Amino acid sequence: MNVAFARGRARRRGIASLAIAGVLAFHAPAAAQAQLVPVASGLASPVFVAGARDGTRRLFIVEQAGVIRVMPIGGSGMVTFLDIRSKIRSGGEQGLLGLAFHPFYSSNRRFFVYYTRAADGAIVVAEYQASTGNRDMADAAERILLTIAHPTNTNHNGGMLAFGSDGYLYIGVGDGGSANDPPNNAQNKEVLLGKILRLDVDGRAGGLEYGIPISNPFFGAIAGRDEIFAYGMRNPWRFSFDRATAQFWVADVGQGAREEVNTPIVSGGNYGWRIYEGTACTNVAPTLCTPANYLFPSFDYSHGGGRCSITGGYVYRGTIGSLPTGTYVYGDYCTGEIFTWSGGEQRLLLDTTFGISSFGEDDAGEIYVVDLNGSVSRIANGGGGGAGCQYDVASVEFARRAGETLTVSVSTTAGCSWTAMSGSEWVSVAGDSHSGSGVVSVIVAPQRGWPIPRVGVLTVAGKTVLILQF
Numbered sequence: 001m002n003v004a005f006a007r008g009r010a011r012r013r014g015i016a017s018l019a020i021a022g023v024l025a026f027h028a029p030a031a032a033q034a035q036l037v038p039v040a041s042g043l044a045s046p047v048f049v050a051g052a053r054d055g056t057r058r059l060f061i062v063e064q065a066g067v068i069r070v071m072p073i074g075g076s077g078m079v080t081f082l083d084i085r086s087k088i089r090s091g092g093e094q095g096l097l098g099l100a101f102h103p104f105y106s107s108n109r110r111f112f113v114y115y116t117r118a119a120d121g122a123i124v125v126a127e128y129q130a131s132t133g134n135r136d137m138a139d140a141a142e143r144i145l146l147t148i149a150h151p152t153n154t155n156h157n158g159g160m161l162a163f164g165s166d167g168y169l170y171i172g173v174g175d176g177g178s179a180n181d182p183p184n185n186a187q188n189k190e191v192l193l194g195k196i197l198r199l200d201v202d203g204r205a206g207g208l209e210y211g212i213p214i215s216n217p218f219f220g221a222i223a224g225r226d227e228i229f230a231y232g233m234r235n236p237w238r239f240s241f242d243r244a245t246a247q248f249w250v251a252d253v254g255q256g257a258r259e260e261v262n263t264p265i266v267s268g269g270n271y272g273w274r275i276y277e278g279t280a281c282t283n284v285a286p287t288l289c290t291p292a293n294y295l296f297p298s299f300d301y302s303h304g305g306g307r308c309s310i311t312g313g314y315v316y317r318g319t320i321g322s323l324p325t326g327t328y329v330y331g332d333y334c335t336g337e338i339f340t341w342s343g344g345e346q347r348l349l350l351d352t353t354f355g356i357s358s359f360g361e362d363d364a365g366e367i368y369v370v371d372l373n374g375s376v377s378r379i380a381n382g383g384g385g386g387a388g389c390q391y392d393v394a395s396v397e398f399a400r401r402a403g404e405t406l407t408v409s410v411s412t413t414a415g416c417s418w419t420a421m422s423g424s425e426w427v428s429v430a431g432d433s434h435s436g437s438g439v440v441s442v443i444v445a446p447q448r449g450w451p452i453p454r455v456g457v458l459t460v461a462g463k464t465v466l467i468l469q470f
């Protein structure tokens, strides 16, 4: 997790939030405000949310103590998907920290978790499987893939798991804790702490419970552990892959001064810790501060205004215009601020009271923010209608020859207005002006005479909908 979880909220900035604009590198919010739509509350220390990309649009919420809950979008009745509390040491930065669904989860039901082990705090990456008989429940059987000793400190466990577009599992591992990485783990390619790892969960080789991609940068005879993909990380608590471009974004929590985002993450890249924090030489080993030997953040921010710990997020690729497409969303745990990175600028999107433990994406690419204090909210367009609104509408509807009433659904943000109009005399619509998501009734007249299929046209929320009658 990050240093902030242990610090609690004592450094929260309160009324100092008025001083944000202009003081630091952040630019003023864009005119079109975002809003938060609560989707779940009453949770026990939630630390992650995700969809399974299985087409069901269910949300899975990870609670730190060792429970995964599942809820359908727009529904209630959240149920326990997995409960492994007995295996886990939880509290501070420890617990059940990460969850990733296999790219073929819809057919193989396999998923992976990252936790700190009850007995000794070791990092464990393990595989589970959803039940064949109940998709809202996981089987108890566990297969442990990887264990990393983490005996000295309770902080900097990392905790992120995600599959890349290459089908491999990427794992964010912290540097082992304390401050300034005393054992120099992050720069040591012979240990797995302070790294991004990449494993093949579908293979097994060399007596291991996983395979190692031969394209890993230190594979085989090349010096360094074969599992390592990139190094020089302090606590890469949250990272993501852009679902449109596959670009890899890692937010690395800083020590005492800088919070950084690195993208793209390149194979074999050295991202600097503990030699550099952000772009600054830490002076832990000043003779090593040769910039050419390291990769530096794409952007970072300082600890001014009470900020202290970055929580990495996602690039928005949803279809309903909640944010401008291609915007990267992230936040600061200590201040509750949610930021965007777009066009080379960091902007404040929302200032919340949340302890932002994570962001997450659902199957449709909508982005959620997780509040460690017990809730999950979706980031939505602030509305206002017209500009900035996007609409999701079916393109084709099928009508029977005898005539019938169809419904066409429109998905958009609250406050976004739209109309429905018919362009065919045998198709009529009931009501023509709407706001927010909704449905419109489409009355299709019976077809008389010789049964030749015909095509009618509707315009709904600016989109053409074809009515095929046969």
Ligand SMILES: [Ca+2]
Pocket: 218, 219, 220, 221, 222, 223, 224, 225, 226
């Ligand atoms: Ca090697």
